[in-house]
Amino acid sequence: MPPRLRSAWRRTLLAQCGLLLAAIVAGIAIGHVGAVLAAAALGMLAWQHWRLRRVLQGLGARQHQEPGRGQGAWNELDRLLHRSRAEMRARKRRLLEMLRAYRAAADALPDAVVVVDRNTQRILWFNEAATGLLGLVHPRDMGAPVAECLQPLALARWLAAGRRAEPILDAQAPTDARLRLNLRLIPYSEDHWLLVARDVSKLLQLEQVRRDFVANVSHELRTPLTVVHGYLEMLDPDEFPEWRPMLEEMQRQSQRMTQLVEDLLTLSRLEARDSLPEEPVAMAAMLATLKREAEAFSQGRHTVELQDLAGCDLLGSTRELHSAFSNLVTNAVRYTPAGGTVTITLARAPDGGAVLAVRDTGYGIAHAHLPRLTERFYRVSSSRSRESGGTGLGLSIVKHVLGLHQARLSIESRVGEGSEFACHFGPERVRTRHDEAAPGARPAADAP
Numbered sequence: 062m063p064p065r066l067r068s069a070w071r072r073t074l075l076a077q078c079g080l081l082l083a084a085i086v087a088g089i090a091i092g093h094v095g096a097v098l099a100a101a102a103l104g105m106l107a108w109q110h111w112r113l114r115r116v117l118q119g120l121g122a123r124q125h126q127e128p129g130r131g132q133g134a135w136n137e138l139d140r141l142l143h144r145s146r147a148e149m150r151a152r153k154r155r156l157l158e159m160l161r162a163y164r165a166a167a168d169a170l171p172d173a174v175v176v177v178d179r180n181t182q183r184i185l186w187f188n189e190a191a192t193g194l195l196g197l198v199h200p201r202d203m204g205a206p207v208a209e210c211l212q213p214l215a216l217a218r219w220l221a222a223g224r225r226a227e228p229i230l231d232a233q234a235p236t237d238a239r240l241r242l243n244l245r246l247i248p249y250s251e252d253h254w255l256l257v258a259r260d261v262s263k264l265l266q267l268e269q270v271r272r273d274f275v276a277n278v279s280h281e282l283r284t285p286l287t288v289v290h291g292y293l294e295m296l297d298p299d300e301f302p303e304w305r306p307m308l309e310e311m312q313r314q315s316q317r318m319t320q321l322v323e324d325l326l327t328l329s330r331l332e333a334r335d336s337l338p339e340e341p342v343a344m345a346a347m348l349a350t351l352k353r354e355a356e357a358f359s360q361g362r363h364t365v366e367l368q369d370l371a372g373c374d375l376l377g378s379t380r381e382l383h384s385a386f387s388n389l390v391t392n393a394v395r396y397t398p399a400g401g402t403v404t405i406t407l408a409r410a411p412d413g414g415a416v417l418a419v420r421d422t423g424y425g426i427a428h429a430h431l432p433r434l435t436e437r438f439y440r441v442s443s444s445r446s447r448e449s450g451g452t453g454l455g456l457s458i459v460k461h462v463l464g465l466h467q468a469r470l471s472i473e474s475r476v477g478e479g480s481e482f483a484c485h486f487g488p489e490r491v492r493t494r495h496d497e498a499a500p501g502a503r504p505a506a507d508a509p
C-alpha cells in the first residue's frame with residue numbers, strides 16, 4: 062500500500078478507536094458503559110454507511126463531482142476514484158480524437174474504402190469517395206449487404222473467395238459507365254474486410270493510347286518496310302560482288318525489322334482482345350507441324366524429338382496457339398548449340414489438364430533472369446538474341462496467348478544444361494482426341 066494511503070488508513074483507525082475509548086470513559090462517568098458504547102458504535106456504523114452511499118453516488122453520477130477534502134480513508138478512496146475516472150475520460154477523449162483523425166484521413170482518400178463485416182458481409186462504414194465511385198449513400202447503405210449494394214458489379218462470388226480473391230483489375234463503375242475501377246479485398250482482421258476501389262480510368266486510357274500508338278506505328282512502318290525489303294530481295298549479291306557484304310547485311314536487317322513489326326502487330330492484336338474464338342485444336346497435327354518447323358529452322362544441326370503422351374486435343378485458337386508453341390520451339394533451336402536436342406512433349410497433368418513442354422539441351426538461363434523473361438524486349442544476351450534473329454517479343458506473345466486461354470507458362474532452366482518452357486492448360490481446355498486410335502499413331506496433317 063502506498064505510504065499516503067497507509068497513513069490515511071491509520072488515521073481513520075485511530076479516530077475510531079479514540080471515539081470508542083471516549084465512549085467507554087463517558088460511559089464509566091455516567092455509569093452506563095454498555096449503552097454509551099453501543100450508541101457510539103451505532104453512530105460509527107451510520108457514518109460508514111453514509112460515506113459508502115456518497116461514494117456510490119459519486120460513481121453513478123454522470124456529472125463531475127469534487128472529491129472530499131479530509132484526510133481519512135474514505136476521502137482517499139474518493140480521491141482515487143475521482144482520479145481514475147478523470148484519467149479514463151482523458152483516454153477516451155484521446156481515442157475518440159484519434160478515431161476521428163483516422164476517419165478524416167480515410168474520408169480524404171481519393172479511393173473508395175468500404176469496411177465490411179466478414180461474417181455477415183454487411184457494410185459497416187464507407188468513405189466519401191465510395192459515394193462517387195460505388196454509388197453508396199449514407200445512411201441508406203450502412204448495414205446493408207455489400208454485394209446487393211454494388212449489384213451491377215456482380216461481386217458475390219468474388220466476396221465468397223475471401224482471402225483468395227484476386228484483385229479485379231478492370232470493372233465498370235456502378236455510378237458512371239465511363240469510369241473504370243480496380244477492386245481489392247483486404248482482410249485486415251479476423252472479422253473485418255476492407256474493400257478498396259480505385260479509379261483507373263486515366264491509367265487505362267493512357268495504356269490504350271500507348272497500345273494504339275505502337276499498333277499505328279507498326280502498321281505505318283509495315284508498307285515502307287515491305288517495299289524496301291522487296292527491292293533488297295531483288296538485288297542479287299552475285300551481280301554486285303563488291304557490294305555483297307553490305308547487301309547481305311541490309312537484307313538481314315530489313316528481315317529483322319519486318320519480323321519486329323510483325324511481332325509488335327501480333328502483340329497489339331492480342332492485347333486488344335479479351336477472348337479468342339474457341340475451336341478444337343488438333344494436337345497431333347499441331348505437334349507434327351512444330352517438329353517440321355523446328356527441323357527446318359535447325360537445318361539439321363539439332364535432333365528434334367516428339368513425345369505425344371496425352372492423346373488429347375485442346376480447346377482454343379489454333380492460329381494463336383500455333384504461334385505461341387512455334388515461338389517456344391524456335392527459341393529452343395535458337396538457344397541450343399549445334400548437336401543439341403530439342404524435345405516437344407504433350408502430356409496430361411495430374412489435375413486433368415494438359416501440358417505442352419519444349420525442352421532443350423542449350424545454353425540455359427540464370428535463375429535471376431527467369432521472372433523477367435516474358436517482359437517485352439527482355440533478353441538475357443542481346444547479342445545472342447540479335448545474331449539469331451530474335452526480336453525480344455516472342456515470350457511476351459506466348460504469355461499473352463496463354464493468358465487468353467487461361468493457361469500459364471512455367472520456365473525451368475540451368476545454365477549450361479538447358480531449359481524447359483511448359484504451357485499448362487486447365488481441364489476445361491482438354492478435349493478427347495477423335496482423329497486417331499492411339500497417341501502418335503497416325504502421321505499428322507499440317508496445322509495452319
Ligand code: ADP
Pocket residue numbers: 388392393396397421423424425426434435439440441442446447450451452453454455456457480
Ligand atoms: P528473343 O526474340 O530475343 O528470343 P524472346 O522473348 O523469345 O525473345 O525470349 C527472351 C529471351 O529469353 C531471349 O532473348 C533469350 O535470352 C531467353 N530465352 C528464351 N528461350 C530460351 C531458351 N530456350 N534457352 C535459353 N534462353 C532462352
